[in-house]
């Protein structure tokens with residue numbers, strides 16, 4: 023018999039790479055105020071890794087409200103789950119404002135997006151139902167499906183004809199089980215930056231009977247005339263049955279919410295196990311999120327600045343010959359080809375010689391031989407940050423193509 027823990031010795035999920043990468047590529051420490059420039063290993067770098075799209079994470083008006091709320095309520099209040107003793111007027115107030123903002127009858131707060139979504143998926147589906155979901159859906163959706171007893175059919179990422187094929191299969195299946203069909207997609211895909219094709223998905227409802235759940239983590243606050251997200255942007259918000267977003271991105275905070283018709287939200291609040299059996303959002307977060315939502319709604323200048331930066335960065339990268347794929351959101355992936363070792367050398371070069379910090383994605387997250395450097399522009403970046411970054415990317419791409427990066431793991435400076 024083996025010792026249960028034997029298998030963990032000296033090998034994490036990435037084996038030797040994990041040990042060499044920790045502290046530099048994985049679990050790096052960014053220090054200082056959340057901003058366009060932060061300290062990494064003692065030096066200031068331009069940071070492109072934060073989903074602080076609107077720059078609210080560290081806005082002085084918000085910091086003041088956060089501070090006051092922590093002073094007035096402490097971190098504990100209210101204690102317990104919403105249903106038991108963790109419910110307040112201010113939780114309800116924020117829910118009312120969120121529902122109005124995303125044009126839904128009712129909203130319900132979730133203590134974290136990830137757990138919230140796991141339970142939304144789990145609660146909406148029974149063993150008689152079929153979930154039809156995009157192949158690139160976030161882990162929280164996949165994990166909800168893993169937990170659920172429903173049948174699941176996956177469709178190729180953003181491929182409407184494959185989706186239609188899977189919906190037809192699903193409808194045939196529920197003919198036998200007497201269940202329903204739930205299509206699950208995202209407003210914006212966080213790795214590739216392309217919007218879920220919500221409008222076209224909604225058009226399929228003219229032919230097929232299904233319900234639609236949208237995770238709009240990256241669309242909320244960044245897309246649509248008022249910032250209400252991908253449904254507003256694509257003029258189909260009313261067609262989304264269950265709308266979800268997190269406060270962890272545009273709102274620069276913690277927590278999340280789900281919104282829809284009163285009947286479905288009432289059902290969810292009595293069913294989502296991750297909420298029923300866990301503490302509700304503490305008051306400083308509720309008060310802080312009320313303030314953030316107010317700023318998101320009433321100060322369009324943050325979104326305007328974000329988009330000026332997005333447009334300059336994306337058009338500049340394209341003009342410099344870099345491949346940013348199909349993004350139509352602020353998420354800006356730069357696709358390159360090379361091995362993991364070359365990718366580490368390139369990333370180290372960007373950090374140490376150009377003072378640019380961005381996230382690196384390689385195998386096993388994406389296929390072997392591909393490299394993604396993901397840039398997240400925000401309202402607090404400057405044109406100087408952007409122009410410096412475009413020039414740096416042009417140079418590191420040239421070096422990569424010229425095979426100037428050694429095929430040896432670059433340890434960084436730790």
Ligand SMILES: Cc1ncc(COP(=O)(O)O)c(C=O)c1O
Pocket residue numbers: 134135136137139160162208212237239240268269270276277278
């Ligand atoms: C698409 C998507 N859904 C859900 C989540 C989870 O949100 P939270 O960070 O609030 O748990 C994330 C966050 O990374 C996300 O990108």
